Amino acid sequence: MSTFTPRVFSGVQPTGNLHLGNYLGAIKRFVEMQDSHECIYCVVDLHAITQDRSVWGGPKELARSTREVTAAYLAAGIDAGKHIVFNQSQVAAHGELAWIFNCVARVGWLNRMTQFKEKAGKNRENASVGLYAYPNLMAADILAYKATHVPVGEDQKQHLELTRDIAQKFNIDFADSIAEAGFGDAFFPLPEPLIVGPATRVMSLRDGQAKMSKSEPSDLSRINLTDDADTIAKKIRKAKTDPDALPDSKEGLAGRPEAANLLGIYAALAEAGIEDVIVQFAGQQFSKLKQDLADLAVEKLSPIAGEMQRLMADPGHIDAVLKDGSSRARAIAAPIMEDVRRIIGFIG
Ligand code: AQP
DSSP states (O other): OOOOOOOEEEEEOOOSOOBHHHIIIIIHHHHHHTTTSOEEEEEOHHHHTTSOHHHHOOHHHHHHHHHHHHHHHHHHTOOTTTSEEEEGGGOTHHHHHHHHHHTTSOHHHHHTOHHHHHHHTTOGGGSOHHHHHHHHHHHHHHHTTTOOEEEOOGGGHHHHHHHHHHHHHHHHHTHHHHHHTTOTTOSSOOOEEEOOSTTSSOBOSSOTTSBOOTTOSOGGGSOBTTOOHHHHHHHHHTOOOOSSOOOSSGGGGTTOHHHHHHHHHHHHHHTOOHHHHHHHHTTOOHHHHHHHHHHHHHHHHHHHHHHHHHHHTOHHHHHHHHHHHHHHHHHHHHHHHHHHHHHHTOOO
């Protein structure tokens, strides 16, 4: 049996409007992994350009958003000295391994990806080939470092399953040369998705059935990580609710997506269990929950917004962090890619 050193990899796309869902579902979790794991956190700019230019905003906006995601990582508490923070396009291994995985993954697998269907919408014929092959690039991101653990939001579960399928198929397709090269029965690990906690799928503040998302036109639907205290409080005050008092049990949240969402956000920000938060607000009106949630959100998010602003004022520092992280990421990926080339039979 091959064994793998535990290593965490994850990323966020620089597509603007970084929001509370990205924070609670991903970035906050990244911070929590730092004490126990070696971590690699990426700003996935190659993924950003898979969508229409109107989504990522063109070259100047892409650079600005890349720095903004980096600033969010650092402001949230990721230690870029101890761990690796970098942007994907600076490490060529991602693109190279993605091409190899394009030849490992099957068209039928990609056809099942719900994110492609959602993002391509009705205009599928006109979607980029990159958007279709996005999950192969994501598999490459993770496996170029033989990462074993991937903290992500619920929406990435299917892509993680595909990553495991790709790793397994590579291990089987090249089993003979993997064994010959001394790697036992598996060259790539099957990475574990880490989708845990009360906020793995933060929903829109305007519609408890829709995911909080960067691309939703209504700014009132999400709390942006750059929002100031007044804006955060206003958005929570205006959040959609239902007419009933808050329930006293988890079962009472059935069919009440807005109540479930606001209580889940509260629990994640307070670092409390959802059951405890339900007890705390049982029988109360939404107005009480909204007031307390606004106070808590401002307390937790305002320092991050302030620090992001400070960091964004010094783009030279951010670029230096990314350059240093990229060179350390390259140093990990390079020998892995050398092995991959040898295993496949590429000369060089
Ligand atoms: N609403 C969410 N709740 C919890 N986690 C979320 N994530 C995204 N939205 C939520 C997690 O954030 C990480 C980075 O996401 P991404 O940059 O890849 O963006 P995305 O998944 O495409 O979702 P967005 O931010 O909402 O953008 P659009 O509008 O383009 O769909 C991932 O771990 C993701 O799970």
